Amino acid sequence: MVLDRGNSPAKQRVSVVVTDLDDTVWDWVLFWYTSFKPMYDEIKRLSGLSDEVLQDSFRRVFSAHKTSEYVFVIQELPCLLERHPSEELPGRYFSAIEACRRGRRLRPHPYALRTLRRLKALGVLLIAYSESKAFYAAQRVRKVGLDGVLDFLYTPPDDDVTDDETRRELRGRRFAELDLQETVARQTPPGAFKPCPEILHSILADVGAPPDQTIYVGDKLFKDVVMAQDAGVTDVWAKYGQSHWRDEYELLKKVTHWSQEQVQAEVEATPDSVEPSYVLEKSMWTLLRFFDFIPFRSTTTS
Numbered sequence: 549m550v551l552d553r554g555n556s557p558a559k560q561r562v563s564v565v566v567t568d569l570d571d572t573v574w575d576w577v578l579f580w581y582t583s584f585k586p587m588y589d590e591i592k593r594l595s596g597l598s599d600e601v602l603q604d605s606f607r608r609v610f611s612a613h614k615t616s617e618y619v620f621v622i623q624e625l626p627c628l629l630e631r632h633p634s635e636e637l638p639g640r641y642f643s644a645i646e647a648c649r650r651g652r653r654l655r656p657h658p659y660a661l662r663t664l665r666r667l668k669a670l671g672v673l674l675i676a677y678s679e680s681k682a683f684y685a686a687q688r689v690r691k692v693g694l695d696g697v698l699d700f701l702y703t704p705p706d707d708d709v710t711d712d713e714t715r716r717e718l719r720g721r722r723f724a725e726l727d728l729q730e731t732v733a734r735q736t737p738p739g740a741f742k743p744c745p746e747i748l749h750s751i752l753a754d755v756g757a758p759p760d761q762t763i764y765v766g767d768k769l770f771k772d773v774v775m776a777q778d779a780g781v782t783d784v785w786a787k788y789g790q791s792h793w794r795d796e797y798e799l800l801k802k803v804t805h806w807s808q809e810q811v812q813a814e815v816e817a818t819p820d821s822v823e824p825s826y827v828l829e830k831s832m833w834t835l836l837r838f839f840d841f842i843p844f845r846s847t848t849t850s
Contacts, residue, residue, distance in 0.1 A: 560782060563844040564757040565667055565835075566748070568766035569678040569685060571789040573664070573832075574656045574692060576680075580616065581796035583652035588799075590644035591622070601627050606803040614704075614739075616804045617684050656692050657788060659833040666836065668697050671843030675700045676731075677751060679741055682706045686728050696730030702751055705735045742768070743775030752781075756846035763839065765832065767791075769822040777825075784838070785824035788831060 570576030592602055605627040610616045612624075622628065622644065623637050632640055668674060674697065678685045682703040689695055734754070736747050752759055763782045766772020767789030776783035791797050828834045 559838065559840040560761075560763075561842050562672065562761055562763050562782075562839040563842050564673045564675065564752070564755075564762040566675045566677055566751065566757075566762060566764045566781070567664075568768070568772050568786070569676050569688065570680055571767040571791055572657070572765060572772075572786045573660045573676075573694075574654055574688065575789075575791075577791040577794060577796050577800065579652060579654045579688075580800060583648045584616075584803075585796075585799065586647035586651040587622075587644045590647045591625075591628075591641055594641060594644065595628065595631070597627055603802045607805070610803060610805040614805050615681055615684070616800065617680070654688060654691050657786075657831065659831040661692060661694065661697075663832040663835060664694065664697050667841060670841045672841050673700075673755065673757060673844035674698045675702065675751060675755065675757075677702045677736075677748070679704065682733060682735065686733060689728065689731060694731070695728050698731045700751075700755060701728065701731050701733045702736050702747075703733070704740070705738055742771040743778065745775055745779035748775055748779040748781060757844075758847050761842070763826075763835075765828070765835070769824065773822050773824045782826070783824055784826040784828060784835065786828050786832065788828060 567573065588602065588606075591597075592599070595602075602625075605625040606621065608626060609621050609624045610618060618624075622641050623634050625637075628637055628641070638645065664674060676685070676689070676694075676698050678701070680688075680703060682701075683706045685701060685703045689698060689701060736751075740747055748764065751757075752762060759779075759781055763784055764772065764776035764779075765784045765786055766776070767786040769785060773783045773785050826838050
C-alpha cells in the first residue's frame, strides 16, 4: 500500500532533495529517440545494412563505452568500419550526423522545473544524481536552465570526452559556454551504478546533508526507489516518468548498453514488487503537498 502522507498533519521536514534527472526532470527517452532514430534511419538508407546488423553494431559500441549517447558512435560502428576507413566515416555519413543534431528534443516533465525553482526559493539544498556521464548531464542541465538552481550535480566521469580538443569539437563553439557556471559538478566512482546505497551515503556525507531531512526522487523502481530504501533515505517514486511501455523504448532496448538483466528488471519492477513510500502520479509539484520544506543547514562542521 502506497502512503499518501501529504494529507497527514505531521509531514516530514525536508531540507535536502536528491533527484534523478533522466526521465525524472526531463523526458530522456524522447530526447534519445528524437536524435538517435533519424541518425539510425539515415545510416540504414546510406549503407543498405539490415536492422539486425546495425543494431548489433550500435549495441557493441554503446556497451564498450557504457553509454547509449556516445557522440563518436558512427566512427566506431564495426559494420561501417568493414566497408570504409574510419577517417572517411564522418564525411560519408555527414547527413546522418546532421539528422541527429536536428532531431533532438529535450522536453522537461510538466512542473519539474517550476518545482525545483520553488524548492530553491525555500532554501532547500538541491542535488542531482544521474547515471548519465558528466558531459551529457551538464549539457542538459544548462539547456533547461537549471545551472545554479541545482546546488550539486553528481555523475560518472566522462572517460573519453574530457580533453579540451574533443570538447571543442563536440560543442562547435567556445567550449566553456556549456560548462556549468554555478552548479558544482562532482563525480561518482567509475563503474558504480544504481542501485548503490553507498554512493548515496557518500553524496550526503560530502555535502553535510542530514539523512532524516533528505528525500530521494527518481523514476526507476528497481534503481532509484530500491537504492533510497536501502540507504535509509525517504524514497519518492516519479511514476510520471515511466517509459518502458512506450514505442520509443523498444528501439532503445535493442541497442542500449544496459544488460538484458537490467532491461528485464525495469520491465518487471512494479509497486507490488517494490513498494514506494510516496508516489508522484502526474508531476513533481506534488512534493510540496507531501512534505514540509525547510532551509538547509549543513551538518558538516568547519
